[in-house]
Amino acid sequence: MNAEGHPAIADRYDVVIVGAGLAGCALAQALARADQRRRRSILVVDLHRGVSPRFSGEFIHPRGAQVLDDLGFYNRLVAAGAVDVDGFVVTQSGEQDDPVVLDYASIPGERPRGLSVHHKTLVRVMRQTLRDREQVTLLEGWRVVDLLRDGERTCGVVLTGTEGELRIRCDLVVAADGKASTVRKLAGVPDGRQTLGFTAGLEVTGAKLRHPLHANVILGGPGPMLCYPISRDDGQLSFRLTFDLPHALPAKGADLSRYLIDAFLPYLPGPLAESVADALHRHKGPLELAPTFNLPAPPATAPGLALVGDAAGCSHPITASGMTMGLLDAKYLAREARRRADVSADQPWLDDGSLRRYRIEHDRYVPTRQALADSIFEAFRGEGEGARGIRRALFRYWRSGERQRVRSLALLACAERRPRIFLAEYLKTAHHVLASSFAPRHALHFPVSDRLRQVQGAVGLAGTKVGVVAQVAWSQLRPF
Template sequence: MPGPESAEYDYDVVISGAGLAGSAAAILLARRGVRVALLERRSDPGAYKVLCTHSLTANAYPVLDELGLVPALEEAGAVRNEARWYTRWGWITPKPAPGGPELPYGYNVRRSTLDPLIRSRAAQTPGVELLLGHRVTGLLREAGRTVGVRATAPHGEREIRARLVVGADGKDSAVAEFAGMRARSYENTRFGYLAHYRGLPLPGGIGHTWFLEPDMAYAFPNDDGVTVIAVLPDKERLPAFREDLEGSFSAFVRALPEAPPIDAAERVSKIIGTVDYPLLSRKPTAPGIALVGDAALTSDPLWGVGCGWALQTAQWLAEAVAPAATGRGRLDRSLARYARRHQWRLRGHQHLAVDFAKARPFNPAEEMVFSAAARDASMARHMHLFASRLIGPVRFLNPLMMAKATAVNIRHRGAPPAPDRAQDGRGTA
């Protein structure tokens, strides 16, 4: 039987899912000379993910830049995601150091804008064939590895052979299911609902997140003057929300410190959400298969990292496997390289997210850093780097920063919380 490097293939790579991760992977692979079939189960090229934080954290900016999407996002009205965070010690508002560079940023942009934009770019990329209305119904296997997919198509069933199958089909990935790539599931003891408003002013015109211990909420301004507000309460509150969703949602938002004035704004969407959103982790590769985005790792939506990680994992995969996907290298070795990078870069973040999903109050280390960040400008910038996923947990909680946080808090012991000291740039540079 011919091996994977000598067999005839319809494409080098077939990707299931033409959302954010799949479209990005298709573009980046095709630019490296890979022939890509990009399958999307929905027939509408304008389809988009509805339940989302609509946040592209700053870690995704280099990928957006490589994709050439930054000018298009700016033109579409995407909002640079400057933000402040409420804690029991006051507000944390990161600002650039005096005379220093601007803080790294990503974008807040609705998926109704983002998904069709990146999918259209993928369809226009030489080497990519976008196949709408194609749903993967099985995998083709030879000699213990995957060599393609079976799919339902507008004109019947078809088989598509490829050296590599990429699952970019979300947390309930059919590719992973057919391949027997089981997910490890972690309970999320919060539930979440969100709604979109037009004409909703936020202080400073920037995003807001509330750490209420254990409840959470955020408000992010997006394109076209639309702001998304999400509430993520402890499941102890779930019976009240089930009894009166509209009333409970509105009451929760009105009770927030510096609450967004939702009664003076126009709500332009239904209140949507989920009462059960576990965190999932899968091994990101198998023989002939790679998973990207939520298919490999689904984190807690309260952190807003899913879109950024979708783009990053697409980039890591393209960098690792492109030569081997065209037959110029060992695919298994390339997949192992992708898996190592995926786990090295994301496992620590997911570990913290899994722990915080227990709807617990801050632990002592978090108390130390969050309280210092509310009191000191340089600690607020350190928080920004972690929230943007530009540094990992080891750097976030490294001994030097913990010592600095301790010193900041000792200086402020017994003093009342200052009103947004970090907001005007005061504090240690």
């Protein structure tokens, strides 16, 4: 620290990580642990002093929770109020007494529970943990405005803050600055982001749920709702309830709260609906809004540059896979650093071969995850007959056997990444759509025209996903 209490900043580091959220902090910690000889230096820079005010991810699958445990964050997070979670419960409108329960403990070889934590608690604890690492310097309140280049290779960053400008050179820049990554833009990496809509988030204390330690997906309203615990204080749970909203918001300000009460609350279980209505009426839980994006995975590496977390691709948050993917990115990039732990300090810590291997591992997860998120989003929010058919078939598929529930949850939780498994399970769901479309029914209740629309919609969706899975397979097989 200098005389003003700010960290002393060098003009060169081995690695500069832009973004001190989940992925950036996890990567810094993982790299520091990989540097057992303590010869390397890591700078983590973030625009915000303290925790960002933005509403962001909070639910972490077991594989991500294991990474947090391996890196020494898990116990600190639990001590700060984080909650162990058991999986998902999915409820259709009018079927609250017969939900589909997807338990993490059913996945062979996986940690039996995930973790859920208030986002601000998560970032605060992770940043505080980083301050104990000798090799890591955390710099808050600075903005990246340019990248330094040596030909086509990124070799540093230009930062601006209240104290002026800094030009810092390094062997590797890591973009961990989220969906709208500044580093990705400055590097000229293609940005195919599409805004899908918004997520409205509300914090509710003491809500009563049949499955309080699961993420409860509740269908029936204009969009899916998600309710999960985010903190535990003296034994009492606080929950996050999110509402999926379209790109063109149906209401704003105080009118949005009234819209949520009218359009969504009738589909919530009675005790939960009462808690939510009370929070909205009395303003106990300020409504937070965050845009939802689909960003098809861009190239995750370039000479001197790596992308991690949402900067390397993101999907609709309905599958809650974004946090886990950011942690897995940190794990795999740090694994490459451990491979080169004995390389002399005057050589790059992570060379081009390291980045190539990281990208191959990254691409084994991200495209499959995105295809799954797209499919779930289409089924849960889609308004056409094809989407409704897929939704009904998905429930029939889940209820057809334990193996189906386990496989789909393994895909959802990033424990299964093989594209052939995703394709096989998706086609089984499509089979349920076609079977139900041709099942005998009274013509007055299900006329032929409706059956044909359902079949056409289902076939169209299935065909789209076959194409997506082909792209997934190519992403894992293509040469680099």
